[in-house]
Amino acid sequence: xxxxxxPTDATRKPAAQSGAAMDRRVATPxxxxxxxxxxxxxxxxxxALAALLLIRLVPAPGTLVVSPADITLGxxxxxxxxxxxxxxxxxxxxxxxxxxxVSGGAVASLAVQDGAVVRxxxxxxxxxxxxxxxxxxxxxxxxxxxxxxxxxQQLALQQSLANERATIAETGYDLLKARRxxxxxxxxxxxxxxxxASVKNAADDAxxxxxxxxxxxxxxxxxxxxxxxxxxxxxxxxxLLRRNLKTVQDSLRALTIRAPVSGRLTNFLIEPGQTIHVGxxxxxxxxxxxxxxxxxxxxxxxxxxxxxxxxxxxxxxxAATLRVFLIRPQVTNGQFQVELHFVGAxxxxxxxxxxxxxxxxxxxxxxxxxVPNGPWLTSGGGAYAYVLNRAxxxxxxxxxxxxxxxxxxxxxxxxxxxxxxxxxxxxxxFRNFRxxxxx
Numbered sequence: 189x190x191x192x193x194x195p196t197d198a199t200r201k202p203a204a205q206s207g208a209a210m211d212r213r214v215a216t217p218x219x220x221x222x223x224x225x226x227x228x229x230x231x232x233x234x235x236a237l238a239a240l241l242l243i244r245l246v247p248a249p250g251t252l253v254v255s256p257a258d259i260t261l262g263x264x265x266x267x268x269x270x271x272x273x274x275x276x277x278x279x280x281x282x283x284x285x286x287x288x289x290v291s292g293g294a295v296a297s298l299a300v301q302d303g304a305v306v307r308x309x310x311x312x313x314x315x316x317x318x319x320x321x322x323x324x325x326x327x328x329x330x331x332x333x334x335x336x337x338x339x340x341q342q343l344a345l346q347q348s349l350a351n352e353r354a355t356i357a358e359t360g361y362d363l364l365k366a367r368r369x370x371x372x373x374x375x376x377x378x379x380x381x382x383x384x385a386s387v388k389n390a391a392d393d394a395x396x397x398x399x400x401x402x403x404x405x406x407x408x409x410x411x412x413x414x415x416x417x418x419x420x421x422x423x424x425x426x427x428l429l430r431r432n433l434k435t436v437q438d439s440l441r442a443l444t445i446r447a448p449v450s451g452r453l454t455n456f457l458i459e460p461g462q463t464i465h466v467g468x469x470x471x472x473x474x475x476x477x478x479x480x481x482x483x484x485x486x487x488x489x490x491x492x493x494x495x496x497x498x499x500x501x502x503x504x505x506x507a508a509t510l511r512v513f514l515i516r517p518q519v520t521n522g523q524f525q526v527e528l529h530f531v532g533a534x535x536x537x538x539x540x541x542x543x544x545x546x547x548x549x550x551x552x553x554x555x556x557x558x559v560p561n562g563p564w565l566t567s568g569g570g571a572y573a574y575v576l577n578r579a580x581x582x583x584x585x586x587x588x589x590x591x592x593x594x595x596x597x598x599x600x601x602x603x604x605x606x607x608x609x610x611x612x613x614x615x616x617x618f619r620n621f622r623x624x625x626x627x
Contacts, residue, residue, distance in 0.1 A: 252621040262560035262612035264604045271551035277483040279542040281474035285449050289468045290442035293317030295460050302456040306447040315443040324440045331433045338426045345415045352408045363397035370394045451475050479538045481528040487519045492550050499548040506535045558597040562612035574611040583624040
């Protein structure tokens with residue numbers, strides 16, 4: 189069946205089109221094409237920049253970031269090095285003699301007070317010790333008796349020798365008479381007036397006394413040698429007894445305490461009734477108007493301080509020159525003590541215990557490679573330093589060697605060059621890191 193009315197243009201449906209007829213070219217902008225072309229290289233570049241930024245923000249192992257406000261810098265320079273050492277010294281008496289108790293007892297009385305100026309031998313105090321007094325009396329009596337015995341022995345030896353001398357003299361006289369009688373009888377015998385028997389008896393007597401005299405002299409020589417040895421021994425015993433007696437008497441006299449030398453009495457703090465034991469320290473006598481300075485020096489300088497080195501001190505605005513007189517090398521709490529004496533008379537008005545600053549000269553001033561002194565030397569020990577690069581953004585720990593030091597300068601003997609900069613503040617917060625980033 190066919191339509192009665194054919195379709196009009198309004199009602200006619202468009203014919204279907206193929207896919208090829210529907211596609212059409214769309215124009216692409218130039219910037220979009222450029223973005224697609226460089227997208228991958230840009231991504232790679234961004235990742236590389238991010239990696240570099242990450243490397244800068246996250247330090248490598250052994251690296252620490254520090255703020256410029258937390259560190260202090262110093263330059264390595266070639267400059268004159270002033271080789272001196274400042275120290276704190278204390279005024280002390282030039283000579284001090286200590287007073288110790290030789291005998292114990294109770295303080296009976298005081299003759300002077302602490303701080304008084306005393307003369308040598310002046311009575312300072314008196315002790316009392318009844319038991320000691322009894323002991324001294326008994327020992328003195330015993331020693332005196334022994335001295336008497338020794339004297340009696342010496343007297344007996346002298347009397348024995350005297351008797352032997354008398355016997356020798358008497359025998360010699362008898363020999364003289366016997367020889368004279370023999371001579372007379374021999375003359376009478378020659379004239380026919382004396383018998384042979386009488387002459388023989390006279391000859392026997394002379395011979396007897398001669399022999400007796402020889403024996404007595406030999407015995408006397410032997411006895412005299414023995415007596416001399418005994419006499420020396422008795423004399424030594426007597427001398428020992430006398431020394432013992434003096435010691436006993438001195439222990440009693442020591443109950444009176446006297447000043448050993450002239451000077452100012454200090455630390456004399458005993459009171460009446462106080463019990464004093466043998467060996468107790470009672471005080472000391474200090475020299476008057478004669479002083480020295482005692483300084484405490486860091487043990488680092490022990491090998492550089494020598495007797496005879498000079499020093500200067502400012503005592504109430506008055507300059508004074510001193511010399512090192514004595515070094516006490518015993519180290520206590522990292523310090524040793526040096527005793528300095530004034531060159532010439534010390535300034536007037538010094539007081540014991542007064543503190544003063546001194547400047548001890550260690551050597552001559554000469555040019556050296558130096559850096560500022562500071563806390564870095566203490567915390568690092570002077571064995572290394574953190575050296576900055578030219579930009580001042582990084583610091584690397586470098587081994588160095590140091591020499592002489594003063595409060596302002598440290599001599600560098602190896603490891604640094606003129607113009608370089610190092611960190612001179614404390615290394616305590618980063619001593620375990622090898623590199624520092626400064627930002």
